[in-house]
Amino acid sequence: MSAELEINKPEPIAISKEQKSFHRESNVESTIEDLIQGESILITEFYNDGISLLKELHNYLKRKLPNKSFKEQHEYRAEYFRLSNLILLEIIDQKIVAKRSPSIGWLEKFYSDNNHFFLTFPQVQGLNSAWQWYKNGVSIPVLRNKIHPYYGTYFPTRFEHLVLFDNWLKRYKGPKKTAIDVGVGSGVLSLQMVQHGFQKVYATDTNPNAIIGLKEFMGTTKLSRKIELDFGDLFGKWEKQSELIVFNPPWLPGTDTLGRMDSAIYYNETLFPDFFIAAKKRLLPDGKLVLIFSNLAEITNVTTVHPIEKELAEGNRFQLEKCYKKSVGAASQKTKRNPHWRSSEEVELWVLLPTYTKLDL
Template identity: 30%
Template sequence: MSTIGWTEHGSSLLARWHSENGAPPPEHVVVVDDRITARAAYSLAKAGTGLLWRGDFHNARQLVQAVERRRQRAPRAARSGSDPAALFHDHRAARAARAELLGRVLVVLEGDHSLLLRRAPDVRPACDHAYGVPTADPPHERICVSLPELLGVLSAYQWHRRGVDIPVLGARIHPDYGVFSPVRGEYIDLVHRAPFPAGADQPLVFDLGTGTGVLAAVLARRGARVVATDINPRAVSCARANMARLGLTARVRISEADLWPSGRADLIVCNPPWLPAEPTSALELGVYDRGSDMLHRFLDGLQDHLTASGEAWLVLSDLAERLGLRRREELLARIAAAGLRVAGRHDTTPRHPRAADTTDPLHAARRSEVTSLWRLVRNSR
């Protein structure tokens, strides 16, 4: 367990350090408040110093924004031409550097997750949701987190409470903190429309990497019996809660597993992370897949888990191909090497706002992105 220490009012204090993205605690911490200037804060954070905020909550948010503006004005190395892969890696590196810098503005949560700052909201429900409810016996210790992480916790809690409208369900899915939110409805529509394998009106379906359980719910509403898995305990809890809200617990069984449940299924569905890159947090596991590991394990395991007449649905964007991170030939070769063939493909184009954001350095690739549902069957069929 990491701790973070600082000196305040002549006393040496400690708190448990918590970072969802695994960032180490700053080695040096100074206590600051409303009197610090953006220039001084930027200089200290740039030098690696943690700024433990003891002033007004809203002023702390403004300070983070001011430090971000100074970061944007600072000279930067030229981007790597027009090569999409280089632009992608530059973009990720810039985002990581931004997170590291802004993550040096810190706050302390008390043992009950309260935040003792002027004009601070009651953050306890959101922090209980993200970090777990503190125990009374023994007394829960104080924790120190970055202010951007706390703001993310508050935002995620609002998403959780409000939910995400899923038109094909006629209901909302409620994402938990650290579980990827199903805001891109085009891939959900693909799963809703694709025909079940011939002769399987009520198929047994494996939903691998279920996340919030949204695809499991769509499939169950279509009459399938679903076994859904996820390696993330937060996702398992989230999916179970969503199935209970939707009245689908009798049709959907959810378990914590590294991809595969036991047995064979008539239909196996997987929406793996679309970009082969290193995730930096639990939430990024829904977007980035190091070396396309989940994609490869899904394809390689289908022979052992599909029924003889079964079918697999691979839901995958071609954004990685447009960014030069994976070639279409590599995907097709991997499918063939797994003893599979493509029985069909259903395509759709993105509807999310980033596809129209011309300020995004990856705009050209996002604008032309295609998301596909690949229907895969055994090569012998």
């Protein structure tokens, strides 16, 4: 299946005209002015010159834009995203031209047939970070072994919701023949279910990299027979009913301003209604639907609508068995964002049961 899927990777940039460049002797103010005017800037000498320019860009934006409320932070990030992606690096024979650049295995994997192109500096930073995570693995507290997340695949960097799910799985007394994991990402929830004795997990994702990466990660091990993958929206090709459906959806209502940058974080207005309609059809009469969510959107005043509460109040498809909540730990002191709302953030694990009317039976 992975051979048929096209990897989601940064699009190579081909440039025909001469570019303005930036190096340690360049004038920072005039370079930032060029970026504001929409002009691309090429890092020609040292990789670290690009790091320096990004720092200067942050300093400039901090002076120009307020960055206190959740909405202001969002606008700040959007502007930083726009300007920073005008900073370019040249790649020849799958290696970055600028001196002292990191060695990134994805360049060989993704662009073996392209010997000369450009990428934006943030794209290269993303490829580099992703290569380190992929190569070295990431430890997840609820899993015995490290995961090796593929490029462009969501993986958790905080774990309170995974602990909630793990504690629930420890108490789960129902059958463990099959489960469905909607939006598998890097596979953590599926791996947790297998670890807790589920015989078969059917998993889907709309991101081809998640499917390709997990297929590669599992190889021909026992896991590949326990976790079956499908590239598709919501439930994909899985039509059979299951005793457990698990969904860790995005936690914030949709936005179009950042494109794919935060696609694992934002949901559109049809996601939850579509999901609940499809989930009802695929849940066995005595099955359980588990959703992992957060009050983040409410405490940051992004919305007053909680999509799971809305479904329970209006959908007539499910009833609440239990909702477990866990406070989120303090934000890292290293974070550049202002995380004052974290003190009141809670992750939530909702366990729903199907409701049946006479028409259903």
